[in-house]
Amino acid sequence: MKTKDELSVQDVAGILKVSKSKIYSMIKSNELQSYKVGRKVRFSEDDIKSYIQNSKKGDLVKNREILTPIRNEGFVLCGQDIILDILSNYMRQRGVPALRAYIGSYDSLIALYRKQVNVASAHLWDSDTDTYNVPYVRRLLPGIPAVVVHLTCRIQGFYVAKGNPKEITSWEDFGRDDITMVNREQGAGSRVLLDENLRLIGVFGKDIAGYDQEIQSHLTVASIVASGKADVAIGTEKIAKQVEGIDFVPIKKERYDIVFRREDADRYEIQSLLNIIRSQAFQEEFSQIGGYDTKDMGKVVIEF
Incomplete structure (x- = not known):
């Protein structure tokens, strides 16, 4: 393999044992995450690992649609920022098998309401209050006691x-x-x-x-x-x-927060997640990356 953040279409076709045309088709249908450098399509190693794991489990996202409720099938962390990929890797290193679902903030909260994911992420601006996330959590999780925890701020x-x-x-x-x-x-x-x-x-x-x-x-x-x-x-x-x-x-x-049901607050997976994002090692990693404000990372914003 090349470096983990610059795999080519040919590299990925070899890894997945499919044709290059199949890779382009998967990109077009959003089955496979990619990015471009000029006109060249590139992939990160984490993108490929996530695709393989998602394909095995069958309970994550394909074309923005949640396929099945998670229930007892795994612990699912939902959102699109790379900070969540690294967070899930930290959890796996601690023996917590955290799966990833790659959907946007609004659908992420809907999935949490439907018990299709365990943790949602959101960066949803409310123009009426000029605040982030809390008004949407109240509207999209009606009657659900929830906890909103700050992850980072971004521009x-x-x-x-x-x-x-x-x-x-x-x-x-x-x-x-x-x-x-x-x-x-x-x-x-x-x-x-x-x-x-x-x-x-x-x-x-x-x-x-x-x-x-x-x-x-x-x-x-x-x-x-x-x-x-x-x-x-x-x-x-x-x-x-x-x-x-x-x-x-x-x-x-903007504020980028994570949300989970209050009834799950004592779960081992949730406590592990919170311990990680509140740890010095995790926060230092993102303060060095740049583009992430770690000042209040792990702070409880509100409990409903």
């Missing part, structure tokens, strides 16, 4: 072409007729941030070129902007640093 903003040739600096620019965007899928935190702000300024998504082009990855939307196929996309600052050919316009500091 959300606009991915634009190098030099920002179209001078995109605010939400109002999405109302211009010379702007083409690429969007995140419904329910993603970045999509909610966009839609809430469009509502506030009175711009309809149908009037924005590219609004209906939905992608399930920050890396992919950033790569599309870098390729010149779109002028702007919404995503996190950390990803912008990984893709050549784009600049980042910071817009909003």
